[in-house]
Amino acid sequence: MVNSALLDYYRCPETFADFTLTGNLSGDSGYFQFGLDAICYGQCSGGPLARHATGELYDALRDVGADQNTLGLPFNPSEIIANLRYERYASSGHEVGARRYAKLALQRAYYSVRPLLMVSVRKYLQRIQLRDWKEVPFPNWPVDLTVERILGKLLATLLKANLIDRIPFIWFWPNGYPSCAMITHDVETAAGRNFCSRLMNLDDSCRMKSSFQIVPEDRYSVPQSFLDEIRLRGFEINVHDLNHDGRLFNNREQFLLRAERINRYGREYKASGFRSAALYHNLNWYDALDFSYDMSVPSVGHLEAQRGGCCSVMPFFVGKILELPVTATQDYSLFHILNQYSTDLWRRQVAQIMEAHGLASFIVHPDYLIEARARDTYKSLLAFLENLRSEGKVWLALPREVNEWWRARSQMKLVCQGNNWVIEGPQNDRARVAYAVLEGGRLAYVLDSHQASARRMVFRNGQISSSAARQPGVLTESRLIQALPLGLETKRNEQIF
Template sequence: MRNYNHDVYPKSSFNFANEMNNYLTDYYRCPEQYAHLALKESPLVSRGYFRFGDCGTYFGKYHGRQLASRATETLHDGLSDAVIEEGSVSLCFDPAEVIENLRQELYAEDDSEGLSSLVAQAYYFVRPLLPVSVRSKLQKFRLRGWNKLKFPQWPVDCSVDLLLERLLLLSLRANKIERIPFIWFWPEGKSSCAIVTHDVETKVGRDFCRVLMDINDSFGIKASFQVVPEERYDVPMEYLDSIRQRGFEVVVHDLNHDGRLYKNRKQFLERVAKINSYGRQFGAKGFRAGVLYRKQPWYDAFEFSYDMSVPNVAHLDPQRGGCCTVMPYFLGNILEIPVTTIQDYTLFNILHDYSIDIWREQISLIMARHGLMSFIVHPDYVMGQQENGTYQSLLKHLATLRDEKSLWITTPGEVDSWWRQRTQMRVVEKQDGWGIEGPGKERAVLAWASERDGRLVVSLEGANEPDLQYPSKAAEQNWQSETTSR
């Protein structure tokens, strides 16, 4: 997250234009010389929802037109206002602001009162005494109507990724070139990425971790274990060592998982000091809040390298919203690795679904965008025969995709390390063509973005396979609405 005030534009229009273009070049890691985005100024500046092509929903300031106040209303197509002139793409909105509004969920209503309400406090006070069957009924009642929500888009929302893809295509047209080089998203040219994470909520779940590691190892899939430091169960160092010695990772999971981490700023700072201390004690680089509660403006207090608390689409979580991207992104110095798939608890106890159909659908949509799929599977909820069988079916499916579709299955810590390395790499032009410079470049692959039939296609340098086209027209209705060229 950049230090960027969207309510007061920087005095320098040059710096402002750089900020807009940086979001495009940071995402693709492409040369800055190809990014020429500009903002159309207008006396009329409204704030609301719009679209940019046939898919994706966006929220922010818009110049020259009144916008919808709700995502459910008819949305104006901002792509129709985009103009290509003199080698630049002029827009009626600032992509930097719009992207941050999605990534930080700034479009969502403040839910802080709901998180600290008397009802919520009462629920978490008695929660340890409630059987799963009772808890699931209460949660299902609270989540009623989730399937009628239009935004973010269930089961996966790629609004951020779609916007940046379209801006790269417009940049191709503005530069009047056939292709733009960029650094591929994943090492060794892997098609997409997947991580499996295990939130350990109870002593019973803690004691099942060894069995769960055996299951994971049988499929050759390592994972992270999110451990609650206080009150839920003892956390002996031998337990943490047993996880790390087998190649799995330890992540700090809240402080005591009572749902009150973000109750107020004072209490948060008191708790985060303890959480950071446990992070050092556990040797953990990552953090995840209990119940995926989050307040991104407070993240600067954390001393972790990465966080995993922000859902892609949160219709089935107590705190709704969603970051609308399937790629990691920075919130200050913290890398956010979003939760991009449905949790096992929700699947089993809210939807009463013991198949992997929803997971398979989400995997397909995410892989179409070459994104990251992040799974939360609790040791506490996969001890039953039916639930365990479903989990193993998921692992089998992921292993098949690893073998047949070049899926990179790794751990959150490895994603963090790679994404930080990629951020420091750059594409440079040499006498014999384009190349990649920076630490870790030996794992990076040069890719090319070009246009075909009005759509963006990407291909890898030296790959024998055909171009990797973004989602088919069946998955995403053809969005080649033309811009006005002058």
């Protein structure tokens, strides 16, 4: 359906999202833009389409037409969004794709000799392998909001074309939180496993609960007492690859065999989430994984072994599995590729993600936090997130809580009752009606003031309660949540060295 990506994303009533395709779509896919700051990849009835995401691109916005009831588009936004999320723009034959596959071949060769290499040699080889990361034009470094921009621009275009004041939708996060953040820990080695207790102490000192991804085979033993401690302390357990040899997706047959074992460990650990080694992924094979959610796809993969990225900072469904994208730079890349021991880059990424009301998701390995300098950086990150939470700016949650919420939201529906919109569906008491409006020609979001005053929420001890002094930023009044940066030009590939 032409409007399904928009409806899934905003959960707005279908009557507000009436699109039709104009003209005949091109046979081939290519790059074009939808306004100045949203790059699209796919088929389009306008043109010409480009093979690379650089230089002058055809702007499909000028071929959007409207009559009273419907918006005519020269492309199918649902197809374009899927091409981005599934990284079809990075398929073999195009610039990014060719580089990506050459790198994957190198990476496999590297993994086969990796156990024999000293850490310093490994770091050196990884830096060589990633040395051209600053030249990758698309997605946008260090945060890519392409999916959010395309969908936001569609809403803005609908508002302009239909001459309506506002479009109701279901707010992205529970209890009106402006955005969401989560911390995940991949346990790589026995030393990392042995450090997990201390890491839980560290997280607990900032009232942070996080998830631990465990490698079930070959890397280290997984005693029941280890799993029990994580669970009993209120942290979450997920499965991290099978044996972390970097070959999970090498071929389909082997993947299916490994997926069976991975699923078995998932049941044994009572884990609902999965992450592959080194963020390798092939979303087309995910139907074999028996997990509720996955966390193996970066938003922008410049510093990952598998280049690409889903170009979004929001969860999305891959069949029955919910993808919770990795939207912040991994600690390993920060410390050992970029050589940075500060939270500057993470703070910049969180600021940009929060502008789009997205999910800030971090991978921090216990293995690397054994080093005091890295640990201090992580403590600064925890303090920063704790501060955002105390100001009501972010919902800090476990991955499984994000998964549960996003699944519940995907079942919710906006229904008109009299003059009001109400939300029906599971957990609707946590959901908020929001409105998309135009402010000075730019898209902005407003929360329903009725709901906010009827159900005043406050923040206390990491939980939302119904009475007390302080209130999360968006709940107390019909306040304008900051406009999406739709009209802003952003620099591609900002330099961070």
